[in-house]
Amino acid sequence: MTIWVPELPEQGPRYRAIVTAITEAIHREQLKPGERLPPQRRLADALRVTVGTVSRAYAEAERQGLVEGRVGSGTYVHGGERTSVAFRQTTPDGDEMLVDLSLSLPPPHPDRPQGLGEALADIARDPLALRHAVDYQHEQGMVRHREVLAEWMTRLGIAVDAEELVITQGGQHGIFLALQALAQPGERIAASMLTYPGLICVAQQLHLKTLRVPLDEAGMDVEALARLCAQQPPRLVYITPDQNNPTGVSLSESRRVRLAELAREHDFWIVEDGVQYLPPEEQGTPLYRLAPERTLYLFSTSKVIAGGLRIGTLRAPSMLRERLATLQRAQSWMVPPLMAEAVCRWIDSGAAERLLDWQLDEIAARQRLARERLASFRISGQPHGFHVWLELPAGQRAAALLEQLERQHVRVTSAEPFCVGSEPAPQAIRLCVSAARSREALTRALDTLVALLETPPDIPWRTL
Structure with a gap:
């Protein structure tokens, strides 16, 4: 256990300073990485603050993906394969001014x-x-429910047949079922x-090794994947081809064809995530x-009707449906038919x-509003996508920016929870423009962000 004790500035909230x-x-x-932070009471005594202050600081550091709390063991600095601790629904903290774009x-x-x-009535x-x-x-799932969902998905540009579908408890459950069915x-x-933090989390839960593939403006670098396959072919490839989460880039048509060829050549599966819906065009x-x-294709009504x-x-292909049904039965027997019926009535x-x-x-x-406000910076995203990816200007660090934004009642996400493997996270942030309560709230958040980005970072000297 480290005996690390920081020096805190005289001004400002103590927990934020920690x-x-x-x-x-x-x-x-x-x-x-892997080092244990001091116990909360010990650090509180050393800093002359309350235990509650340290507890709040550790919780915020965990939300930002810096550390991980382990029940009965303590709080540890992340190391090795990143976990997705920063990927979770936050609870309301009573801040009515907060614009949460995370x-x-x-x-x-x-x-x-x-x-x-109306559906329940x-x-x-x-x-x-x-x-x-x-x-x-x-x-x-009930035949009627699968028929309604298949017809609706087809109208949305996702042509499927009812017999191909397994109803899941949302996209995240679909990822878990797919990986559990395909990999040991x-x-x-x-x-x-x-990539999507939910994928990283499932891989960790199932004790799978995740290999990182480079990413550029045309999506996953499929030729880099080909070189990887020549050395250690994966059991499956997970991809969000229409809009990568978090960068929003789309996989080019030529790379889609090449990926299908590689899957056949090296005998791996493709898990295609289409939960972040885009219109057909x-x-x-x-x-x-x-x-x-x-190929297994994931869809969810969470982003288009109601997440709850x-x-x-x-x-799924026919050869996998019995396996998926067996896993469904082992986990929860079935998806609650009342929820599926409510969605189908809604449709x-x-x-x-x-x-x-x-x-x-x-x-x-x-999206137009975000692009207008952020026109001076490097951003990416789709015209109907939920989020915008912003590469920070030189000299800006995501961790410091997140803290500055939080002080001004704006919350975004750094690159940290999206990183596969142990490479350093890029200095970038994801803003979910969809999550703001209104366009006015989004405008205030964007103006706050721009003001901070246009202010040169204050980096204190720490050595001579």
Whole structure:
């Protein structure tokens, strides 16, 4: 255990000063990966602050992905394979001024709770639907539910057949099912060097080794993947081809074709994540059409209808459906049919399509707003995507910027939780423009960010 005790400035919130000190100590390698921080009471005594102050600082450092709290053991600096501790739903902290752009959430709209209420009222008037809701159902999901979802996905530009689908409890559950069905503990999977933290978390839970593949403006570097396959072919490749999370870049058509060829050549599976929905004009050729026999496609209603209902689908080749059904049965037997019925009623009524039309217009307006405000900086993202990726100007550090933004009631995400492997995280941030309560709140957050980016960083001298 380290005996690290930082020096804190005289002014400002003490817990924030501790977080800053942890950040700087990690960058200067005074705190090394895997080292244990001092117990909270010991550090509180050394700094002459309350235990609650240290506890709050450690919690914030964990949210930023700097450290990891282990029950019964203590708090440790992250090291080796990064974990996704910064990827989780935050609880409201009572800050009414806070503009939280850290999570990929659909824009708020009164039609979401109202639509659920109408769907539930409709179900309550249907004795057969109520009976199905309280009975056990097939692991793959009720036939009617799969038919409604398949028809709707096809209208959205994702052509699938009902018999291909397994209903899941959202996209994250779909990732878990796919990886559990395809890979054994210790096997290798590949993903872009920056990828969805939920994938990293599942790989860790299933004890899979994640290989990083370079990423550029045309998406995953498929030729780099080919070189990787020549040395150590992965069991599967996870990819979000229409918009990488977090950078928003799209996989080029030529790379999609090449990826399908590589999958056949080296006998690996493709897990294609389409949860972050884009309209048909911004979609590329789905990988499940290029290599249908070895591609699993993930979709979810969480980003387009309501995240709390946890209804998604996993499109899978016929050879895998029984395996997926067995895993579903072992985990939860089935997805609650009441939730699937509510989503299907929402779709049948036409309310889901009207909500999605509004959402696409709203996101497009927010993306234009972000691009106007951030025109002087290097950004990427899709016109109807939830997030914007911002590369910081030279001299700016993401950890310090996150702390400055938090002081001004703005929250974003650094690159840290998206990194595969142990390479240093790029100095960049992800802003989820969709998550702001309103365009006015988003404008205030963007103006705050621009003001900080245009202010030269104050880097104190620490040596002679």
